[in-house]
Amino acid sequence: MRLLFIGDVVGRSGRAAITQQVPLLRERWSLDFVVVNGENAAGGFGVTEPILEEFLAVGVDAVTLGNHAFDQREALMFIERQPRLIRPANYPAGTPGRGSSIVENARGARLLVINLLGRIFMDALDDPFATLERELAASPLGRTCDAVVIDVHAEATSEKSALALFADGRASLVVGTHTHVPSADHRILAGGAGFITDVGMTGDYNSVIGMEKDEPLRRFTRRIASGRFEPxxxxxxxxxxxxxxxxxxxxxxxxxxxxxxxLSAAQPDFWA
Known part of the structure; x- marks a missing residue:
């Protein structure tokens, strides 16, 4: 099975990269599944239903979220009718939407997608380790699904690494998102899970983690907000x-x- 996970899509620039590249990459690499973190897709904050539908239309199989999951208030409504939109599973019980979903491709392969939100330097939600244990037990690899991808949306590298080791042997890929900076530690863990601490963002890197430079610089130098963050x-x-x-x-x-x-170009040589 061939899987591509794409990191945090930021604003219009990031969305353009998805709509232009995903159809090409699906064909070039004969991809079975494409999963995208879309929590910054709508102006840098959250996702709208038209943006979600646009991603699905160009070949994205599932869209994960993070700490900006509900910044677009409409998401509280449409997330219930969108099974391929996945918010962090460790939100409290009763939160709209789902924290995991099994998506099936045209050949009948089944991929379990789980989204988690870290707690270190982030809003303190439910325990991501206990939540992950529950999700993996409910849909074991090799029984109810053919592959498992876990999006750990977290700030701390230690927390991402610990969750990856916790899931090793029970997941196909554990990928870190949120920091918008790609790390260089991609590897396969001892139990067979692929892991990368942070996949990086899909956006304009001539920026402050995807945002136009002026407002972040003013806030850092003057400690006073003078406008909105814009992608x-x-x-x-x-x-x-x-x-x-x-x-x-x-x-x-x-x-x-x-x-x-x-950024410098990189592509897998094993699909050449």
Missing amino acids: ALGPATLCGVAVEIGPEGLARAIAPVRIGGL
Whole structure:
């Protein structure tokens, strides 16, 4: 199975990279699944239903969220009718939407997608470890699904690493999101889970983590907000991670993906 996970899509620039590149990459690499973190897709804060539908229409199979999951208030309503939109599973009971979903492709392969929100330097939600244990027990790899991808939307690298080790042997890929900076530690853990601490963002890197520079610089230098954060509109770098998954549901190969924009290019050589 061939899986591509794409990191935090920021604003119009990031959305353009998704709509332009996903159809091409699906065909070029014969991808089975594409999962995208879209929690910054709508002006940098949350996602709208038209944006979600646009992503699904170009070949995205599932969209995960994070701490901005409900910044667009309409998400509280439409998330219930969108099974491929997945908010963090460790939100309290009764929160609209779902924290995991099994998506099936045209060939009948089933992918379990789980979204978690970290608690270190973040809003303190329910325990992500207990939540992950519950989700994995409910849909074991190899029984109810053929592969498992876990999006850990968290600030602390230690928390992401610990959750990856906690899921090792029971997941195909554990990918960190949120910091908008791609890390260089992609690897396969001892139990067979692919892991990267942060996949990076899909947005304009001539920015402050995807936002136009002026307002963040004013806040850092003057400590006073003088306007809204607005997404930078320059060419985006699509940042992701490519994973080859064996029939047992564990990772066989993992590589970073960086296409366009300012960052150095990277693509998997095992799909050449």
